[in-house]
Amino acid sequence: MNVPEDLRFAESHEWLRADGTVGITDHAQHELTDVVFVDLPEVGKQVAAGQVACVVESVKAASDIYAPVAGTVIAVNEAVRSNPALVNTAPYTEGWLFKLEPKDAAARETLKSPADYRAQIGSL
Amino acid sequence: MSESNIVLKRTPLHGEHVRLGGKLIGFGGWDMPVQYSGIIDEHHAVRKALGVFDISHMGQFFVEGAGAAAWLNRMLTNNVERLAIGQGQYTLMLNERGGVIDDLLIYRICDDDWLLVVNASMIDEDFAWMQSHLPADVTLVNRSDDFAGLAVQGPKAAAWFDAYVGGKCEAPARNHIVRLDIGGGQTFIARTGYTGEDGFELFCPAASAVQVWNDVLASGAEFGIKPCGLGARDTLRLEMCYPLNGNDLSPERTPIEAGLGFFVDLQKGDFTGRAVLAAQKEHGIERRLVAFKMKGTTPPPRSHYAVYRDGAQIGETCSGGLSPTLAAGIGMAYLPVADATPGTPIEIDIRGRRFTAIVEKKPLRKMKA
Incomplete structure (x- = not known):
């Protein structure tokens, strides 16, 4: 499983980039299977860490996606509305979900390092 | 992504599913593959060519x-x-x-x-x-433990059968069953399925399941056969509006309400439940199992979503999902007979938002996408 070095990870399988971009991990998209719909948050929505920020629907089930840190949604990825499969094919690039303005820049440090996340999903 | 501590039963093909990279989930107490290459990919394989399912849990x-x-x-x-x-x-x-x-x-x-x-x-x-x-x-x-089961489904099924048996016998006609000595034991082969495509269900001795599975995959290779999981089995049956017991059928609903009157013979003599069904035939029913299709791009409907018409709740969905063939959300619900006519606009509540759907004729798969 691909776990990029420049990201931090929530235990619930979201990733956070230094610029506040959030998506789900390669492991998560693999577990979810074919993503067919993404319910994105409204721009301007304030979210607490661990709060449901959006919903990703696969053929099989709807899955809540949590905000990895507290903040305000400042952008959403319109491309995944029309092409939800991007979440499967490019979970770390074109398949990103939304961008947060973190309330506290240091909160990022509470998330898992790539090594810790790899250990969590049992992937080397 | 929930884990449970229940010990799941394994079919004789469990090792093959793991070997082929199937993604396993708990289903009805069984550890079964939900998919291999992907639900949509497997769905299209069955609609356009050929797929094989492990149905040993039946x-x-x-x-x-x-x-x-x-x-x-x-x-x-x-x-x-x-x-x-x-x-x-x-x-x-x-x-x-x-x-x-x-x-x-x-x-x-x-x-x-x-x-x-x-x-x-x-x-x-x-x-x-x-x-x-x-x-x-x-x-x-x-004798459920003595038998393994495989469903081979798709428009290429008849051609596959001839390749598989190598001219040993003719394919059984629709809804017929033959007994063949093949793959290390007596195997029942029925011309039936749960997908809406031509196909066969094979019931072989559990001990020869792995051999039969691999023979089916080998003989199906020239027809583009793909191993398929329960995810595609569900989308395929839902497009056909075939009921799933536990979702669309229940001890509280009769076959008349489920639209299965064709499979009820009220003339043959008494049977358990007959009096209730005869009364429903005579006096009518309050609710009927209808099929619906979502309008436009929406989240896929799931089971137990509230159904509204003109602002009032009229029922809830019992099955739902995405139709890969129609590229739209579809589902079924028991609705009041007054709301059950094809063409009726209804609304499905998905996470607090209501999306328009239209009651459609069954099966949904016959619709133009």
Whole structure:
């Protein structure tokens, strides 16, 4: 499983980039299977860490996606509305979900390092 | 992504699913593949070419004896007397209130020798119910553990069958069953399925399951066969509006309400639940199982979503999902008869937002996308 070095990870399988971009991990998209719909948050929505920020629907089930840190949604990825499969094919690039303005820049440090996340999903 | 501590049962093909990279999930107490290459990919393989499913979790009961036909006609809704040797039919087993215990396929193997194929999650309950009604001149045996099952489904199924048996026998006709000595033991092969495509269900001795599975994959290679999981099995059956027991059928709903009156013979004599069904035929029903299709791009509907019409809740969905063929959300719900006419606009509540859907004729798959 691909776990990029420049990201931090929530235990619930979201990733956070230094610029506040959030998506789900390669492991998560693999577990979810074919993503067919993404319910994105409204721009301007304030979210607490661990709060449901959006919903990703696969053929099989709807899955809540949590905000990895507290903040305000400042952008959403319109491309995944029309092409939800991007979440499967490019979970770390074109398949990103939304961008947060973190309330506290240091909160990022509470998330898992790539090594810790790899250990969590049992992937080397 | 939930984990549970329940010990899941494994089919004889479990090792093959792991070897092929199938993604396993708990289903009705069984550890089954939900997908291999992907639900949508597998769905299209079955609609356009060929797919194979492990259906070993399903149950096989054998009923024998001089009184078997008469007894089965009292236990089941359809008329087994209409079956020639080697022929099968879809039928339902009801409680005294006319509610569905299980839906199943029954085949006449010999004059007084019958094979019943029942739902995996209902094996114990069905067996206990039948046993409690068993007369002295009939024997009932649960041989579910002795048999593995494979469903080979798709428009290439007939061509595949000829390749698989190598001219040993002709393919059984629709709803018929043959017994073949193939792949290390006696195997029942029925021309039926749960996908809306042509296809076969094979029931072979559990010990030869791996060999049969690999022979099917090898002989199906030239037809583009793909191993398929329960995810595609569900989207395929939902497009056909085939009911799933536990979702669309329940002890509280009758076959008349479920739109399965075709599989109920009210003329054959008495059977469990008949009085309720006859009254419904005469006086009508309050609710009917309808199919619907979402309008435009929406989240896929799921089971237990509230259904509205003109602002008032009129029911809830019992099945739902994405139709890969129609590229739209589809589902089924028991709705008041006044709201059950095709063309009726309804609304489905998905996470607090209401999305428009239209009641459609069954099966949904016949619609133009």
